[in-house]
Amino acid sequence: MSTIVEKLRQYSKPGYYDKFDYHWTMTIDLDRCTGCEACVVACQAENNLPIVGEERFAENREIKWIRIERYWEGEYPDIKMGFIPMLCQQCDDAPCETACPVYATYHNQDGLNTQIYNRCIGTRTCAVYCPYEVRYFNWFTYTWDEPLEQQLNPDVTVREKGVMEKCTFCIQRIRIAKDNAKDDNRRRVRDGEVVPACVQSCPTEALVFGNSNDPEAKVSKMMKSPRGYKVLEELHTTPSIVYLTKVQS
Amino acid sequence: MFDHGQPSYADVNKDIISTMLETGPKYWTLLGITVSVAGICFFMPWFYQLIVGVGAAGMNRNAVWGSYLSNFIFWIGLSHSGTLLSAVLHITNSPWRKAIYRSAEAMTLFSLMTAAMFVMVHLGRVWFVHWSFPIPNQMGLWPNFRSPLMFDVMAITTYLTASSIFIYMGSVPDFAAVRDASTGLRRRLYTIFSFGWRGTAREWHTLGWAYTFFAVFVIPLAVSVHSIVSWDFALSAVPGFHHTIFAPYFVTGAIYSGTAGIVTVMYCLRKFLNFERYIGQVHLDSLGKLLITLSLIWTYINILELFSTWYGGTSFELEALSFKLTGFYAPLYWEMLLFCAFVPLLMLFKKIRWSWNKMLVISILINIGMLTERFIIVATSQPRKFLPGAFGYYVPSWIEFSITVGSFAIFATLFLIFIKWVPAISLYEVKETLRPLRRDA
Numbered sequence: 147m148s149t150i151v152e153k154l155r156q157y158s159k160p161g162y163y164d165k166f167d168y169h170w171t172m173t174i175d176l177d178r179c180t181g182c183e184a185c186v187v188a189c190q191a192e193n194n195l196p197i198v199g200e201e202r203f204a205e206n207r208e209i210k211w212i213r214i215e216r217y218w219e220g221e222y223p224d225i226k227m228g229f230i231p232m233l234c235q236q237c238d239d240a241p242c243e244t245a246c247p248v249y250a251t252y253h254n255q256d257g258l259n260t261q262i263y264n265r266c267i268g269t270r271t272c273a274v275y276c277p278y279e280v281r282y283f284n285w286f287t288y289t290w291d292e293p294l295e296q297q298l299n300p301d302v303t304v305r306e307k308g309v310m311e312k313c314t315f316c317i318q319r320i321r322i323a324k325d326n327a328k329d330d331n332r333r334r335v336r337d338g339e340v341v342p343a344c345v346q347s348c349p350t351e352a353l354v355f356g357n358s359n360d361p362e363a364k365v366s367k368m369m370k371s372p373r374g375y376k377v378l379e380e381l382h383t384t385p386s387i388v389y390l391t392k393v394q395s
Numbered sequence: 396m397f398d399h400g401q402p403s404y405a406d407v408n409k410d411i412i413s414t415m416l417e418t419g420p421k422y423w424t425l426l427g428i429t430v431s432v433a434g435i436c437f438f439m440p441w442f443y444q445l446i447v448g449v450g451a452a453g454m455n456r457n458a459v460w461g462s463y464l465s466n467f468i469f470w471i472g473l474s475h476s477g478t479l480l481s482a483v484l485h486i487t488n489s490p491w492r493k494a495i496y497r498s499a500e501a502m503t504l505f506s507l508m509t510a511a512m513f514v515m516v517h518l519g520r521v522w523f524v525h526w527s528f529p530i531p532n533q534m535g536l537w538p539n540f541r542s543p544l545m546f547d548v549m550a551i552t553t554y555l556t557a558s559s560i561f562i563y564m565g566s567v568p569d570f571a572a573v574r575d576a577s578t579g580l581r582r583r584l585y586t587i588f589s590f591g592w593r594g595t596a597r598e599w600h601t602l603g604w605a606y607t608f609f610a611v612f613v614i615p616l617a618v619s620v621h622s623i624v625s626w627d628f629a630l631s632a633v634p635g636f637h638h639t640i641f642a643p644y645f646v647t648g649a650i651y652s653g654t655a656g657i658v659t660v661m662y663c664l665r666k667f668l669n670f671e672r673y674i675g676q677v678h679l680d681s682l683g684k685l686l687i688t689l690s691l692i693w694t695y696i697n698i699l700e701l702f703s704t705w706y707g708g709t710s711f712e713l714e715a716l717s718f719k720l721t722g723f724y725a726p727l728y729w730e731m732l733l734f735c736a737f738v739p740l741l742m743l744f745k746k747i748r749w750s751w752n753k754m755l756v757i758s759i760l761i762n763i764g765m766l767t768e769r770f771i772i773v774a775t776s777q778p779r780k781f782l783p784g785a786f787g788y789y790v791p792s793w794i795e796f797s798i799t800v801g802s803f804a805i806f807a808t809l810f811l812i813f814i815k816w817v818p819a820i821s822l823y824e825v826k827e828t829l830r831p832l833r834r835d836a
Contacts, residue, residue, distance in 0.1 A: 207455050244630075247542040248527055248538055265526070267520050270459040274633065277633075277782075283456075307449070308518070
């Protein structure tokens with residue numbers, strides 16, 4: 147009993163959540179982004195995303211952890227097209243986390259919004275609550291045609307029907323980097339050691355990933371840019387992804 | 396109170412218990428139909444869906460909640476009139492409650508069970524549904540008590556337990572009456588059911604005290620259940636869901652549709668069990684007046700919801716509002732307004748309120764309207780959330796339609812089984828409403 151009380155007291159201490167080592171953050175420079183969708187393909191390959199097929203795609207049941215969202219501004223003929231890469235914002239005050247009745251989604255000590263496939267019972271509440279609509283449901287159990295099953299990533303689970311999934315910031319790569327750091331007797335992962343698939347594949351380096359608790363990290367410097375903004379910030383979800391707005395001439 | 400002359404105490408026993416003891420071919424045919432419809436329309440599509448995945452239904456990325464959840468709310472709503480109405484009318488001492496409350500409470504029980512079935516149908520991996528209960532396990536995993544769905548699990552199980560106890564406790568003297576009127580195995584069964592009820596003054600006193608206690612206990616519970624169901628929606632930030640009015644809105648809607656459901660069930664009981672003597676104009680008239688009141692409150696809250704959305708004026712809310720009023724599902728919205736706000740006004744006329752057939756039609760229309768109301772809430776808000784890139788809509792698949800039809804058959808099956816096991820009209824409380832007999836009579 148006393149240990150529980152101690153633990154609770156510890157949790158209620160202000161700053162408890164700050165003492166964690168990492169806060170994984172991404173910046174997306176919209177001025178550099180060309181909308182080429184290389185990140186979308188890389189994510190598909192890295193994270194064993196199912197190939198749902200043409201029919202399911204038409205039913206709006208595709209699974210793309212990162213997508214390029216297109217939108218229009220103004221009325222024809224004075225119309226402008228814009229686009230924005232949209233992925234899980236790894237919110238610090240995530241609406242999805244409070245919604246799950248079985249804790250299948252929770253906040254881990256790295257500031258990541260994790261999804262535990264084995265615990266998910268498929269109420270889909272998290273997807274309803276998510277303002278960014280970046281949670282994807284497995285409506286069916288998908289299979290990979292030969293020889294595509296050969297390219298499945300052994301570090302990532304293949305999900306079955308009835309399970310919610312979403313961007314993990316390539317948590318498998320974070321784990322490997324942490325393990326390597328531990329083997330080298332380093333306390334922290336070095337900046338640039340963790341590179342998610344989307345960041346790795348970006349030809350224009352529009353995406354920058356790193357630990358924003360480290361003031362020297364590239365991402366921390368990018369975040370300070372006056373062009374920075376967060377999507378739907380007014381909802382106070384405190385996202386971990388900072389977008390750098392396009393420079394208009 | 397009674398349309399066809401006052402029955403004697405013995406008549407009451409005979410009329411009502413005979414519906415339990417004598418089972419004709421009509422009953423078996425009806426039961427056969429409901430069981431097979433439930434099997435074919437509900438369970439077979441559901442098993443198909445279990446095998447292939449929830450994708451068998453029409454839901455997609457824009458609307459991950461669909462008709463299963465709206466049906467769930469509908470059935471929870473239908474459950475509201477029974478126990479709540481019975482309890483409120485009990486503590487306000489309304490004599491017209493006595494003939495109808497037993498079947499109304501049974502309605503509560505069975506619609507709660509049907510609602511629970513929809514939770515199962517809704518879940519992606521229903522075989523792990525027990526994880527939403529706080530069952531101790533070796534992993535030390537616990538449900539998330541911050542989740543409104545968790546509140547739901549708690550509220551509904553509590554309500555189901557309390558309603559079951561409430562209806563059982565009220566039936567104990569009637570079980571004793573059945574025991575005394577039957578022989579053989581049935582007699583032995585009802586001896587157990589009636590807990591050896593003898594009808595002493597002390598037993599009546601205890602029953603009355605306990606019943607009133609439970610009535611008071613159940614009222615806040617019933618109000619909380621549908622408030623909590625509404626929080627599943629209102630606690631999200633989704634435009635169209637995120638309204639503080641949702642809890643009273645849902646509770647009013649629930650009582651409204653439940654009361655209309657009572658009218659429908661009363662009609663059927665009168666027709667098929669020949670209860671014309673016990674369920675009369677006074678009940679219909681009172682239910683009609685209640686329905687008008689509820690419909691006016693419901694309409695008021697609806698106007699309020701539109702107004703506060705418009706007055707709030709955020710672009711997200713306005714987008715969701717215009718989709719609701721003019722978008723893909725707009726015809727359903729206007730149908731709902733017609734059935735739930737305008738048609739019930741006809742009941743202001745006594746001529747309509749006093750006609751069983753007209754009231755049946757109105758009560759069914761109200762429930763169709765309420766079913767679509769729940770569907771509109773679920774289906775019009777999600778596809779218009781925040782990001783225009785994810786706008787869309789969803790159309791239910793044939794499996795969802797079939798399961799919706801099947802759920803009514805499940806409800807009917809449970810009700811048909813109920814009327815053979817429990818007196819559908821409370822014997823002893825109907826007797827309380829009779830004029831006292833003269834000693835020499």
